[in-house]
Amino acid sequence: MKQRSYLALEDICVEFPTKKGTFCALDKISLSIEKGEFVSLIGHSGCGKSTLLNVVAGLVKPSRGVVFLGDQVVDAPGVDRAVVFQDHSLLPWLTVEENVCLAVDKTAKGKSKAERKEWALHNLELVQMAHAANKRPGELSGGMKQRVGIARAIAMQPRVLLMDEPFGALDALTRAALQDVVMDLQARLNNTVLMITHDVDEAVLLSDRVIMMTNGPAARIGEDLKVHIPRPRARLAAMDLPEYADARHAVVHFLHERYRNPATLQAA
């Protein structure tokens, strides 16, 4: 029998009970992710991407199927799977540093208080936010908040980093800056990442693999595309490569030809 991957989703089905009967959001999703791989999930709104990510996070229980992380079964949320939420989810009553420390305190229990604080600050430096350590989230711009959200997640040293449309709420320029931060972190830390996105360029630029999902209900994996852009990547150099254009072409055609947005199909 084949060796199981580092993160393995096996036949994941998610069904929600509704008044009109059972609604099947995800239908038999199987996905294997190796250690250090950066994988994007892309698909139209409502295709169940977030549900799938929440299954891996342990926030949603699958109706059928199993998620393995290493040789453990995932059945509850845990600090080995940090999540970067779209709305950053920083606690507004804590300072930036306290927000990161809250996560560090749960994951670095053996360390002294000074060591934990230092680790929190180190991670804030990685996202260039050490200068705002004593500010509260309300005083920061959207991009800065999301940098802190990323710092909080990587400070937990998770086995898998889950990102739920991390840059969805940001403007295009801020988004590009944050993508550069993520590329830089990936070059340094080589995390195993599962990221949800709506943005084709973001998926291609950041990922080793782009998983394209069909439209819901009962969404499946439509295509699994390997992106052959060498790492470490730099935005402008990568965008000029034929591999970039090929990958982009494949994703765009999947999203806008084979599986068009159900909302625009209805309007046409």
Place this chain on the structure above:
Amino acid sequence: MSASSPLANTGQSEGAPALSPAAGATVVPYPEDAIKRRQLPPMPAPMQAWEEKLRSIAAQTLPTLLMLVVLFGLWQVACGSPDATFPSPLKVWQDSHELIVNPFEGVTVDFSGVHVSEEGVVGIAGHIVTSLKRVMMGYSLAAILGIALGILVGQSVFAYRALDPLFQVLRTVPPLAWLPISLAIFQQAQPSTIFLIFITAIWPVILNTAAGVQSMPAAYVNVGKVLNLNPLEYFTKIMLPATVPHMFTGLRIGVGMSWLAIVAAEMVQGGTGIGFFIWDSYNSSLLTDTIVALIWIGLVGFALDRIVAFIGRKVARTA
């Protein structure tokens, strides 16, 4: 295809003169000369810091002062005639002069607290203090129990379904309707008044705290789950700080309602306190005293509300 046709027609068709691409991109020089020639009005001299502060204070308080002057003026005009049934402000000042200028008669302050003399003449502040003490006791009980019950009902669906109907019914009972029951239970004026305050103030505290817990953003709940916080950490680090603003909304409404209830309770029950003072002055046909007491009650109620709001802001900031 139909969607693109209106756009296709707009190009170089009849009507407006067609601009060549070069003409469209012509750079118009920035009219620096015109700006240099323009005459600007001289800048006013910069204000001193104290002057600026004084102006801002004046701008805030002047409308209030003006309102007071107009209000008292209208009142004086309306009630100034000798055969008016309601006393004018001047008459209030003359008849209740002693009460207005000596409010602290019979009140002593030492290291153990504020004391009101039990014999002899007691100034209006003394009655207020007596009432405030009762309110404090009943309200503190209501705050503690109300927050605890609110959190219970907010986070447990079972407790919510069990208790919410009860709360919804009981909260509509007017404070004074509790008085006979309260008297029957406690037999004495003091504890039954405190119970009355408690039972009046607790409902908004419970309901607002519960609403705060229930309306906690899912994002915070998820953070707690992903970070694997234990129940105690979740309570102190996430639930409590997230609920504090709602909690204090309830506490503010509660303190206002207990101040309303204490006056009514003391009017009925008699003995001491500001409510009794009003009833007593009315029975003695000292309407001007009643008016002075009314103003005091309003100001104290206002102060109570502001104090609770202030504490709420402090707590929300540090929580």
